[in-house]
Amino acid sequence: MTAVLFIHGFPFDHSMWRHQVAAQSHRRCIAPDLRGAGNSPGPESPAEYTVATYASDLIGLLDGLQIRQAVICGLSMGGYIAFEMLRSHSTRVRAAILCNTKANADTPEAKRDRNVMAELARQRGAAAIAEKLLPTLLSRETFEKQPQVVDEVREMITRAPVTGIVGALHALRERPDSTSLLPRIRVPVLVVAGGEDQIAPAAGMREMAGAIPGAAFLVVPAAGHLAPLEQPAPVNAAIQQFLEQLG
Ligand code: MLT
Secondary structure, three states, X not given: OOEEEEEOOOOOOHHHHHHHHHHOOOOOEEOOOOOOOOOOOOOOOHHHOOHHHHHXXXXXXXXXXXXXXXEEEEEOHHHHHHHHHHHHOHHXXXXXXXXXXXXXXXXXXXXXXXXXXXXXXXXXXXXXXXHHHHHHHOOHHHHXXXXXXXXXXXXXXXXXXXXXXXXXXXXHHHOOOOHHHHHHOOOOEEEEEEOOOOOOXXXXXXXXXXXXXXXXXXXXXXXXXXXXXXXXHHHHHHHHHHHHHHO
């Protein structure tokens, strides 16, 4: 049975996948903390954080576990890293699940915002990043009906190491555009959007899925940018069906 490699987004850690790892406990699941996130140490220099260094860390992890091919499942920045794996390490990818992500690179304005956020992290720490990002991350329903999820996300961001936040912002700012890769993807792909995602809106994700040959597409109602954590049941069902079809 193919292993599944879960790749978290920014500024999160492996715990954002806890529902999916639990639901796939009959499979080999790998949900690491990326360099500078969660419990993984990371280099001091932001230049050492790029989608390429994250991807080669993950290939090193698969090598160490003697896993030749995995299904990769990435959320947002994890999706940008998944694109890098599809581009530079395609023989290691059996299939891909792309959650709450987009293929385009940052605009000049978005790049400037990354610099402002890195400065905020340096000056005021991860808690300030949590307060800034939270309103954009979760759906209205999650804020109204799942206060424990709001707390969980706030705590996850607040414990993120500042060096890793600043490094990830460098990686996000410098990531390449992956739009031209989409029609060249030759593995099965499932695209999962949040109906209320403000960062990777569902309409853009539908377009992205349409550019990938044969990709399946799902919009999860009442979910924002963290669909796997906000609405795990429909996300798990879609992942389960996708993995079953792979055999
Ligand atoms: C993420 O969740 O990884 C971020 O929203 C990515 C981004 O800001 O582009």
